[in-house]
């Protein structure tokens with residue numbers, strides 16, 4: 001298994017895997033050196049797509065010891081946090097746009113015993129999550145409009161990613177700075193250069209069925225921290 005990079009982690013999103021053969025996808029991600037698995041929960045309300053719920057998280061949990069990063073693209077995340085934690089989620093990431101009281105939501109998610117992350121859509125300013133930063137284990141900056149995998153990376157989020165990096169550094173926070181959406185060997189370097197530490201990869205991890213090769217290419221791009229030309 002390739003060596004893990006301390007500090008920078010790669011999390012394949014199972015949304016891009018073959019749902020009828022998830023066990024194989026999980027094994028491929030593990031043997032390709034994935035650091036975590038990212039699970040995209042969509043409710044058809046907060047986002048215009050429906051994916052899966054706690055039952056699938058539980059099934060994945062039985063198959064792997066990798067950390068499970070649960071991206072809750074759902075309305076009223078606090079209501080379901082316990083179920084996703086109980087199913088085996090290690091980190092619960094909610095959207096600040098999905099709740100009227102993000103501080104209370106952090107508290108609710110934290111009460112489950114999970115690590116807690118907060119996500120922002122591409123058009124949400126960093127200021128919507130910044131005040132929570134000190135109480136979070138992860139900030140997730142979306143680089144596509146949430147709902148679907150395989151979309152094109154939006155380079156206009158890079159200044160916001162840099163702003164998040166600066167703020168976390170100022171706070172002395174070791175929280176993960178996650179980038180999610182359109183991460184490929186062409187875009188991962190720019191995200192790394194902007195300060196991301198946690199790279200979600202859907203299509204680019206599973207495309208062609210050569211997961212280990214795909215992850216190796218992504219890691220190389222992240223390590224290189226380029227091309228900065230993207231922005």
Ligand code: DX5
Pocket residue numbers: 013015016038040071144145146147148149150151180181182183200201202203204
């Ligand atoms: C989009 C999801 C992403 C998506 C990533 O709503 O949050 O995690 O699965 O897929 P790619 O990497 O293909 O954009």
Ligand code: ZN
Pocket residue numbers: 013038039040071180200
């Ligand atoms: Zn996601």
